[in-house]
Amino acid sequence: MNTEGLTRQERQLAEMLHRVTPEPPRGLSTEDVAARVASQAGPRQAGSHQRHARLSPANRGWTRKWAPVLAAASVFVVISVSAGAVVGLTSHHSPAPVRGSRPTSTGPASSPASSPSPGQTSVGPSFAPKTVAGGIWGTELINHQKPPFTQDTLAGGADSLYTLAPGYLDRIKPATGQVVARVPFEAAGTEPPVVAGGTVWVVSSYTDTDVVLEGFSSQTLASAGSVRVPVTGQLAGTPSGVITSGPDGHLYVAAGSAVAVVDPGHGVIKTIPVSAGPVSSVAVSPDGAKLYVSTGSFELLTYDVATGANTGSSSAQGIGSFIGNLVATAGGVWGTVGVGMSEWTWFAPNANLDQLIRASQAVGAGADSVPTYSGGVVWLAGSTTLECVNPDTGQKLASVAIPTDSGVLEHFGRVTVTGGGVYAYYSDAKANLAGLAALTDTPAACSG
Amino acid sequence: MRLLEVLPVTLPADGSPVEPAGFRDFVQARSNALLRSGWLLTGDWPSAEDLVQTALAAAWPRWDTLVRQDAPEVYVRKIMVNTWLRWRKRRWNGEVATARLPELRAYGDVFAQVDARQALIAALDRLPARQRAVVVLRYFADQTEAQTAAAMGCSVGAVKSHASKALARLRDAPGLSELMTGGVAS
Numbered sequence: 001m002n003t004e005g006l007t008r009q010e011r012q013l014a015e016m017l018h019r020v021t022p023e024p025p026r027g028l029s030t031e032d033v034a035a036r037v038a039s040q041a042g043p044r045q046a047g048s049h050q051r052h053a054r055l056s057p058a059n060r061g062w063t064r065k066w067a068p069v070l071a072a073a074s075v076f077v078v079i080s081v082s083a084g085a086v087v088g089l090t091s092h093h094s095p096a097p098v099r100g101s102r103p104t105s106t107g108p109a110s111s112p113a114s115s116p117s118p119g120q121t122s123v124g125p126s127f128a129p130k131t132v133a134g135g136i137w138g139t140e141l142i143n144h145q146k147p148p149f150t151q152d153t154l155a156g157g158a159d160s161l162y163t164l165a166p167g168y169l170d171r172i173k174p175a176t177g178q179v180v181a182r183v184p185f186e187a188a189g190t191e192p193p194v195v196a197g198g199t200v201w202v203v204s205s206y207t208d209t210d211v212v213l214e215g216f217s218s219q220t221l222a223s224a225g226s227v228r229v230p231v232t233g234q235l236a237g238t239p240s241g242v243i244t245s246g247p248d249g250h251l252y253v254a255a256g257s258a259v260a261v262v263d264p265g266h267g268v269i270k271t272i273p274v275s276a277g278p279v280s281s282v283a284v285s286p287d288g289a290k291l292y293v294s295t296g297s298f299e300l301l302t303y304d305v306a307t308g309a310n311t312g313s314s315s316a317q318g319i320g321s322f323i324g325n326l327v328a329t330a331g332g333v334w335g336t337v338g339v340g341m342s343e344w345t346w347f348a349p350n351a352n353l354d355q356l357i358r359a360s361q362a363v364g365a366g367a368d369s370v371p372t373y374s375g376g377v378v379w380l381a382g383s384t385t386l387e388c389v390n391p392d393t394g395q396k397l398a399s400v401a402i403p404t405d406s407g408v409l410e411h412f413g414r415v416t417v418t419g420g421g422v423y424a425y426y427s428d429a430k431a432n433l434a435g436l437a438a439l440t441d442t443p444a445a446c447s448g
Numbered sequence: 449m450r451l452l453e454v455l456p457v458t459l460p461a462d463g464s465p466v467e468p469a470g471f472r473d474f475v476q477a478r479s480n481a482l483l484r485s486g487w488l489l490t491g492d493w494p495s496a497e498d499l500v501q502t503a504l505a506a507a508w509p510r511w512d513t514l515v516r517q518d519a520p521e522v523y524v525r526k527i528m529v530n531t532w533l534r535w536r537k538r539r540w541n542g543e544v545a546t547a548r549l550p551e552l553r554a555y556g557d558v559f560a561q562v563d564a565r566q567a568l569i570a571a572l573d574r575l576p577a578r579q580r581a582v583v584v585l586r587y588f589a590d591q592t593e594a595q596t597a598a599a600m601g602c603s604v605g606a607v608k609s610h611a612s613k614a615l616a617r618l619r620d621a622p623g624l625s626e627l628m629t630g631g632v633a634s
Contacts, residue, residue: 006587009615009619009628010587010611010615012628012629013583013587013615013618013628014587014588014590015628016568016624016627016628017488017568017583017584017587017588018588020564020565020568020627021484021487021488021565021568021588022484022487022565023480023484024480024483024484024487024493024496024497025493027476027479027480027483028475028479028482028483028497028500028501028504029475030467030471030472030475030476032497032501033471033475033501033504033505033508034465034467036501036502036504036505037465037505037508037509
């Protein structure tokens with residue numbers, strides 16, 4: 001550090017910046033940059049960067065490190081001479097994904113409501129299961145397509161898993177890890193798909209004026225319509241879980257200082273104003289009676305779904321920022337605080353932040369630590385331990401330490417149960433490996 | 449903005465771009481420092497990595513020229529700052545002007561480091577973008593006033609002005625005064 005010529009206060013500032021600024025959780029490799037150079041003609045560059053730029057830059061950026069090396073013959077990097085910065089990219093290859101376009105599903109594209117035939121042709125390659133993370137809980141990587149799907153975007157349906165990969169919405173067959181339906185789609189940010197009835201809903205636009213959801217058939221991924229939700233006031237700056245579904249099949253969408261209740265067949269049927277400010281995350285209690293919302297100032301509010309009345313609120317100070325990723329259980333609310341390497345999971349019994357319990361260690365490597373409520377238990381993942389816990393009390397039911405790969409963190413995220421199997425996002429930055437993992441030997445205690 | 453310059457990046461048949469000589473050594477030696485600067489600008493690691501990758505990818509096609517000019521790092525930092533300023537202008541990255549800033553805890557607490565970092569980022573979030581850029585370039589990246597001015601495309605006087613205002617704001621930010629005087633264990 002060179003403090004020559006600085007005043008005392010400037011020197012104190014410089015020393016503090018050097019002292020407090022942490023070391024990055026992982027270094028950057030030339031291969032990362034080469035992948036970026038090569039992939040700048042890739043599907044994420046379809047003009048959506050500006051349009052959907054407000055959603056979760058953190059996770060979007062982290063995903064990019066896995067960008068594919070495309071076999072394009074020539075890429076043109078457009079550089080602003082005045083700013084010396086990349087401002088746009090173009091290519092003669094890799095046509096842009098089109099939102100709502102017909103899927104490349106094996107189902108007949110002309111009949112979007114049709115069910116797939118047994119033995120339908122896979123659109124993705126098959127992978128031999130690969131044991132990873134020391135095989136904890138029988139972990140096998142069953143899909144490691146390039147680029148992998150985006151962390152935080154794994155969602156489960158009745159017999160399928162859904163993921164958002166850069167430029168695509170995929171339906172994955174859990175038993176094999178194969179992508180069995182794919183539709184070009186540019187998601188706004190990294191909100192996971194929400195499955196309601198026979199439709200998969202994803203956020204396609206998140207702007208100052210509206211939030212737009214696109215629906216796709218849960219089987220064929222054929223377009224099933226869209227819903228536009230007007231924004232009230234200002235949007236949350238750090239959205240993390242702005243769409244969820246209730247047991248009544250309705251969707252709940254955070255759209256600024258209000259939550260819209262959407263009947264997929266009829267559009268917005270109710271708007272619940274949230275006076276506390278922009279809503280960063282929403283969750284609905286398992287019985288559908290209560291709506292929980294978080295705001296950027298670390299408040300957790302409870303609303304009566306039937307009346308829209310605010311029935312409770314609590315706040316917490318001094319534990320961090322960026323509350324989000326709410327999950328509601330009968331016993332309370334789970335969520336996260338922080339982003340990237342400082343993110344950790346909490347449990348608020350009875351939705352009361354005064355009783356907040358820290359449920360997980362801070363995750364590392366820029367990865368998430370989003371809790372999921374699936375298969376009757378809450379799953380806590382990350383880079384330290386993989387756990388299943390009692391959804392109502394927070395009591396730990398089973399836990400296993402996540403090993404490192406030669407000192408580099410391995411990561412599990414969004415554990416999801418479907419069809420009797422347990423699945424998770426998995427990444428190993430050291431091996432430059434990421435994808436869908438099957439946890440084939442979870443403890444009986446995690447069976448809910 | 450001036451006219452755009454189009455720099456072709458030729459990829460061989462296998463799709464992997466040809467690595468410029470010396471690029472790998474630079475990345476190995478300087479990426480941590482660049483990432484830390486990126487973290488101070490953006491407030492999180494994923495965005496920091498995105499920013500640094502963007503800058504390095506932009507430097508890639510003109511790397512040989514930059515090396516001849518002995519200015520690779522200056523150029524990369526310039527791209528980082530200007531890219532970030534444009535991000536700020538074009539998209540709002542989630543800086544929320546919260547009424548409640550994280551409180552610093554008693555120390556020895558295992559969360560103290562995280563709290564200190566969050567207090568720092570919260571304070572930086574409250575700075576106007578150009579003031580924040582000056583803080584990072586001038587006081588973290590050890591750039592001179594002239595280098596900072598060149599990177600940001602402004603005058604040395606403007607850098608001094610931004611620095612002065614930023615320092616005043618940071619002094620008043622909750623928890624920062626203690627951090628600046630070493631009150632929190634690192």
